[in-house]
Amino acid sequence: MNAAPKRSEAGAAGAGRDPAGALSAARAEVIAEARAGRIIGGEFRRELETVYEAWLVQRARELGIVDGSGFAVVAVGGLGRRELVAYSDLDLVLLHDERYPDQIAEKADGLWYPIWDSGVGLDHSVRSIPEVLRVAREDTSAVLGLLDARFIAGDEDLAALMIASVRNLWRIEARTRLPELVESARARWERAGDIAQRAEPDLKNGRGGMRDVQLLNALALAQLTDGLARLSPERSGSPVAHAYERLLDVRTEQHLIAGRAREQVRAQDADQIAAALDLGDRFDLARVISGAGRTTEFAVDTGLRTAANAVGRRGVSRLRRLPARRPLDEGVVEHQGEVVLARGAMPSQDYGLVLRVAAAAARNELPINGPTLERLARYAQPIPEPWPAEPLSDLLVLLSSGPSMAAPIEALDRIGLWETMFPEWAGVRDLPPRDSVHTWTVDRHLVETVANAASLTTSVSRPDLLLLGALIHDIGKGRGGDHSEVGAELAVGIGSRLGLWPQDVRTLSDMVAHHLVLPAVATRRDPSDPAVIESVAETLGDDRVLTELLGALAEADSKATGPGVWSDWKASLIGTLVRRVCAHIGGAVIPQQEALSAELAAQAESGGVHVRLEAGEGPTTYLATLIAPDQPGLLSKMTGVIALAGLHAHSAQVCSHAGSAVNSFVVMPTFGDPPDVQVLRQRLLAAIDGRLDVTAQLDERDTAAAARNPGGSAVPVARVLAPPRASWVNDAASGTVLLELRSVDRPGLLARVTGVLEREGADVRWAKVSTLGSTVVDTFCVDLAPDTPAVRETIADAVLTVCPAAGSTA
Structure with a gap:
């Protein structure tokens, strides 16, 4: 924009006459532009950064902090990362080379006091390079901030030496400091909670928040997360980079609306934030935050595991036998507590490998190795359509694993592999529920329903259709119209793609179309009334298999909805209704012996x-x-x-x-x-x-x-x-x-x-x-x-x- 240079020139020009007033006025002008809606998000942050940097450069020059002076102004924190928001503190280090100790106080006071007087928050320090390195060694949170250091004004060579020294020190010591880093992160998560699950999430400190991305950057800088290119925040197009940008945009608007520094998104501000970011309403905002949080949480969990496995063993422990690679499935093994690919596995030539990895992870309750996910995401081949029997079987093994299958599905989803198998999933991913009785986002509700259905597979004649129906019963939500009708149409495409027989495709579609029938009838009408029973049977096409499937799905769906939704009373009503409808429909199909082929008959004879x-x-x-x-x-x-x-x-x-x-x-x-x-x-x-x-x-x-x-x-x-x-x-x-x-x-x-x-x-x-x-x-x-x-x-x-x-x- 043309306005940015004008504001920066005005702020810099006024620094000499009234430095505090110039800084305050320049910041106020940028904030006013943002509140008027003329600049938003990243554009606003760039404008604010321009104002601050121009002021700091001019003020430093007035104080004699120039190239070769032995002094440098270095930014850390938000200004160092180029992501200042309206009421962020300025985190600054006045760096000196110890040659002019008598000038330190004068230059520091000349720099800090105008900032304080302007009303801008300030976190400051005055240090030599040895002092910076000592702090970096002693304080984990401090070293993470110093990794983002960026030269602003003064002696550029001095600043470059400090930045390089801190990063080299981190690369050397990161392996020994990893346990401390993990402990600090977990303590922070305990205090702030998950941003994907909180009504008023802490975007900065919560699990899945912005500090976790900064943590992932620190691990990458120490070369502890090699092989996670897809999850690197520095990579263009990375889902983590996109998630971070979304959280930063929300945080930017939260500051502007609150009129002060605030890290939690307040419920009363959600609609206004959503409108400012052109996201719709508070439900759409919740979906964005949930998606970003879950992406970041998955990335940092994977990154920490990868880093832990990358840390070399020292001393006597080097003499111990390396962990064995335990076979789990064809091309899949366990190594160091993670699921990894066998040495001869070729994702580019084995379209079933992704689901075998996920199924093995679920069955053995193990996480999938980060580099393995990266390799699968890069090279795995799409499953031919309609699916052959083997990948469908592996999908069913995954779904029948109960609660332990949630983590592998989340991993595949966050790395981009789940959507290649189920493109319809994009419509429900991170979709917040409109009904307060629901605990989970729609996609997580579907996963929880499958987890509950896994304990009911022996109660029905078609456990495969029960699991698949549980997975997609709400797939039509978020698309407008009756989600059961919309979902039933989508189910036809899904079932056909999975290679189900036409009759099974119809049953799967009918499960989605009628998944609310039994709970509604059982709780609102008399399940012992013959007219009610006949009506339900007619609605369900006099299909015994469909009726028993819907009875089991009703239980799994209710348990996945929220506390108290499933009860003994509701179980009794639905169970009674299912039995009476099945009795009304009549006898079940009895399996018959299949005819023997002429070839086998001749061989037997x-x-x-x-x-x-x-x-x-x-x-x-x-x-x-x-x-x-x-x-x-x-x-x-x-x-x-x-x-x-x-x-x-x-x-x-x-x-x-x-x-x-x-x-x-x-x-x-x-x-x-x-x-x-x-x-x-x-x-x-x-x-x-x-x-x-x-x-x-x-x-x-x-x-x-x-x-x-x-x-x-x-x-x-x-x-x-x-x-x-x-x-x-x-x-x-x-x-x-x-x-x-x-x-x-x-x-x-x-x-x-x-x-x-x-x-x-x-x-x-x-x-x-x-x-x-x-x-x-x-x-x-x-x-x-x-x-x-x-x-x-x-x-x-x-x-x-x-x-x-x-x-x-x-």
Whole structure:
């Protein structure tokens, strides 16, 4: 602007005659321009900086503080960082080279008193370079401020020497001072709270606030956060730099509105601040602050972990064995308490790697390493659309991990990866609720709903749709119109992109469209009224699966809304309504045996033992087919051989034909490549002949894994949230008896369940096995002799004993 030089010239020209008055008048003029709305945000800060610097340069010249004088004026704090706001203090250091001690007091008084008299706040010191370095060594907060030092006037070489000395000292000592730095930051967070969660956030000192960005800059200067380029505040376009600028703009307006220095955004000022920044209303302002705070909080947490891992070990500790890299999933390992990529992992060639990393982090309750996130953000390939089965399965594993999945999702979101998978997320990110009963922003509410739904996955026949519906049930908010209707349309696109079957896409869309129906009817109408029940059934398309899904979603959604929203009374009403609507709709669909292909039938008729291992639909999915003459205990041996080979069965079709058992498994290797098919066949022959006890081998494997890693397991470990459930169904049409099992999965579970069935005398005629994320939904058609209620109860109880119990680990 043309006005800036005029104001700076006026302030500088008046410094000699009335320095205090000139400074006061020049500042008042800039503030008046801002209050009139003619300059805002960064433009205002640049104008104010110009005024202050021009005045300081002129005043220094009048005092003889010039080049070669042995004195220099150095700015730290806001002026040093070029981010002064209306009522910020001037943080200044009068630096001297100790040659003229008799002039120090005169020059200091000549500089400080006019500033005080002008009404501008002042934080000042007079020091030599050795004194500056001593303060930097003794005071962590002081050294962080000195890292922002900038020459203003006087002896430029002297100032440059001081700035370089302080930064070099910091680079040398930062590693040893990191614990003190972390402790200081945590104490500050404890006092000020999170800016993303407070009604009146402290933009400067709160967790996720401006001081955290300055902390991240200090870590970067010490070269402790190498590999975090995307999170560097200095990088153009960095989300952290953008967040910092937004917070600075809000702080600028807060000062102008308050008429004094104020770091907290007061609720009564929020609408005015939002209007000044052209943000809409206080809800829009809250969204901006929340987004900036969460971005900064994620960046500083990641930066502190990265710095801690970068700090070299000294002394005797150098002789200790380095931490082992524990495999978690294909291409994913744990190292030093973080999830990192395996040495051979290639994000540019593995589109499923992002979700495997996130799922491993959630299951093992570990943070994702910062440089790993940076590498994924830079090189990860987009998932093909529609999604193949493997990334969808990994997404479901992530979502079924309960509360521990919030941190990985936040990490992916703040690094820009979550939106590449769910572009619709941008519409709800940091969106504040309009209803005071809601605790969270809309995006966090969706995550909390999924976390609650994870404990209900065994209560429904489609746990995958429950988790996906929980994730997107409010995705239509913030777009205008009825969010259920808007969200239902978005759900069609999301479900199709994820590769769901058309019927499942319709169910997912209906879940979003009707997610408020059951709570509204149960709490406002009589759930025992036949007319009400018939109306609900008609609204839901007489769909039993949809009804039970909506019942579970209502519970998860209510618990995620806020304290007291879910209660025993509400649970009773909705539970009663769901049962009566399902009873009105009628019987559930009973699983049926699938037809055997002609090829497999012919192979079974030929007799003998056959093992096939073929490539599946995805890059790491295989179809394993095992055929052998049927005999008691064969199914558990086949499933045990699959488990011992390091193959995780995602689904299976179990049947018999012409006296042979014909069992096909869709499997994925836990790590690496699948075993050689001949090795698999030899193990099956050994199990059939009794030379290999698969149950004992599975027990020994688990014991050995625990011994190798007393603090964990050689395979992913997740806390079980949903209890296992086993129920009996009589298929009147075929006269068969079905055992339906729903449980959280674990390595070797299918082998253990089939072993129990065989030991209890239940002859498995056929079975359908599905793993949906972390939840198995298995149906076993069995012959019981005798078939009595007591026998059924004994078998069901025995099966449940080998399933992971709620609260345990799997």
